[in-house]
Amino acid sequence: MRFLKFVLIALIILRIPTVFSQLNQQIQVDVVYLASEELEGRATGTKGESLAASYIVSRMKSLGLKPGNDGGWYQSFKIPANPHMVNSAELTGKNVIGYLDRKAKSSIIIGAHYDHLGHGVVGSLAPNDHNTHNGADDNASGVAAMLWIAEKLTQQKKLEHNIIFIAFSGEEYGLFGSKAYIENPTIPKENISAMINMDMVGRLNAENVIAISGVGTSSKWNNVLQEIKPADFTFNNSESGLGPSDHSSFYLKEIPVLHFFTGQHKDYHKPSDDSYLVNYEGIEKVANIIYDIVVKIDPIKKIDFIKTKDQSKEMATDFKVTLGVMPDYVYNGNGMRIDAVLEGRAAMKAGMKDGDIIIHLAGEDIKDIHDYMKVLSENKKGDKVKAKVLRDGKEVELDVEF
Ligand SMILES: [Zn+2]
Structure with missing residues (x-):
C-alpha cells in the first residue's frame, strides 16, 4: 500500500510541470511532505509534530517572514493529561508564528492548524486502524494555502496592516494552540483586526463550492465576499463565529473571523486522508480568494465585531x-x-x-x-x-x- 501510494505521488508530481504553474507545485510539495509517512500523522507532542514545525519555519524563512513570537518562531503550550484515558500524560505542543512586518499598528491573522491524529486513537473515525492518519486535507491543505498566501502578501509592499501567519498545533485535542495564542497574543489583542482560518481546503469540488463561516461576525464580511467572489464559485455562507476549528478561539475574544472549508468526505479523520486525493489547483483557488479578501480589508480602519447566534451550540444541545x-x-x-x-x-x-x-x-x-x-x-x-x-x-x- 505504501509503495502504491509512492507510485501515485510520483505520477502526480511528474505530470505537474505540463499542467500546473510553478507555485502550484510548491503547494503540492508542502502537502505531500506534511502528509508523508515520515511525519507519522503530526500528533501534538510527537517527533512528527516537531518535524512538521521545523519544515514550516524553513518555509516561512524562505518567504522572508520574521519570527513572530518575540524573536522566536515557536510558542509552546501544555495540553493537560486526559483523566478519562489510561496512559494519558501532559503534552507540550507548539504553534509556529511568522510575521510580515509592515510597521502598522494593527495586524490581520491568517491561521491553519498543522497537527493531526498521529496513529489514530483520539479523534479517529477508524479507531481500530493504527496506520498513520496522514491528514492531507486535514490540515496540510490549510498550511499549504497559508504559505501560498504569505508568498503573495510578501510581494505587497504597501499594506496598512501587518500580517501574522500562525500554524497552530493542539487543534485536534481541542483547539489548544489557538486558545494558548489568544491567551498570550504576540501583539495586544485590541490590535488584531481580524482572523482568517483554513481547515480542510483540499477537496474543492467540481462545482467550486466553498463553505465560509463567521460571515456574521462583522458587518464588513458580506460586502467583501460579494465583491471578491469569482463568477464560477458558490459561497455557502453561515453566520456563526463558532465552529469546530481555531477561529472559534478568536471569535470568543470578540475578534471578527472567517473560516474556510471545502467540505466533508469519507476519508475525514481516517488513514485514507491522503495527499493523492487532494485537489491542488483547488487549494490555490481558495488561497487566491483569501488573498483577495485580505487585500480588500487591509485599508479598512476598523473592522467591527458582531456577536453571532451560536448555531453550532444550539444544534448540539437540541x-x-x-x-x-x-x-x-x-x-x-x-x-x-x-x-x-x-x-x-x-x-x-x-x-x-x-x-x-x-x-x-x-x-x-x-x-x-x-x-x-x-x-x-x-x-x-x-x-x-x-x-x-x-x-x-x-x-x-x-x-x-x-
Ligand atoms: Zn482540522
Whole structure:
C-alpha cells in the first residue's frame, strides 16, 4: 500500500510541470511532505509534530517572514493529561508564528492548524486502524494555502496592516494552540483586526463550492465576499463565529473571523486522508480568494465585531437523536446529501448509502441541512420514522429507527 501510494505521488508530481504553474507545485510539495509517512500523522507532542514545525519555519524563512513570537518562531503550550484515558500524560505542543512586518499598528491573522491524529486513537473515525492518519486535507491543505498566501502578501509592499501567519498545533485535542495564542497574543489583542482560518481546503469540488463561516461576525464580511467572489464559485455562507476549528478561539475574544472549508468526505479523520486525493489547483483557488479578501480589508480602519447566534451550540444541545451520517456541507441542491454513512448507526441500519440525498424524514420535507437538523431535534431515541432518499435520481423509501 505504501509503495502504491509512492507510485501515485510520483505520477502526480511528474505530470505537474505540463499542467500546473510553478507555485502550484510548491503547494503540492508542502502537502505531500506534511502528509508523508515520515511525519507519522503530526500528533501534538510527537517527533512528527516537531518535524512538521521545523519544515514550516524553513518555509516561512524562505518567504522572508520574521519570527513572530518575540524573536522566536515557536510558542509552546501544555495540553493537560486526559483523566478519562489510561496512559494519558501532559503534552507540550507548539504553534509556529511568522510575521510580515509592515510597521502598522494593527495586524490581520491568517491561521491553519498543522497537527493531526498521529496513529489514530483520539479523534479517529477508524479507531481500530493504527496506520498513520496522514491528514492531507486535514490540515496540510490549510498550511499549504497559508504559505501560498504569505508568498503573495510578501510581494505587497504597501499594506496598512501587518500580517501574522500562525500554524497552530493542539487543534485536534481541542483547539489548544489557538486558545494558548489568544491567551498570550504576540501583539495586544485590541490590535488584531481580524482572523482568517483554513481547515480542510483540499477537496474543492467540481462545482467550486466553498463553505465560509463567521460571515456574521462583522458587518464588513458580506460586502467583501460579494465583491471578491469569482463568477464560477458558490459561497455557502453561515453566520456563526463558532465552529469546530481555531477561529472559534478568536471569535470568543470578540475578534471578527472567517473560516474556510471545502467540505466533508469519507476519508475525514481516517488513514485514507491522503495527499493523492487532494485537489491542488483547488487549494490555490481558495488561497487566491483569501488573498483577495485580505487585500480588500487591509485599508479598512476598523473592522467591527458582531456577536453571532451560536448555531453550532444550539444544534448540539437540541439534538436528541443522530442518524449517524456525515452531511455534505457544500451540497447546494434540494435535500440533504450524505457524504458518508457511519458504521453501525441508524442510517446504515436503515439501508442508507453514501451519496443518498434525504428529501423526506419523519413526516417532514427536507429541503436543506437545516430542515434535517430540525427533524433531528424533534425526535427521540427509539422513534420509528419513514425516510425518502434520492439514489441515482430515483426515490427510495426506507424505515429508520433513531
Ligand atoms: Zn482540522
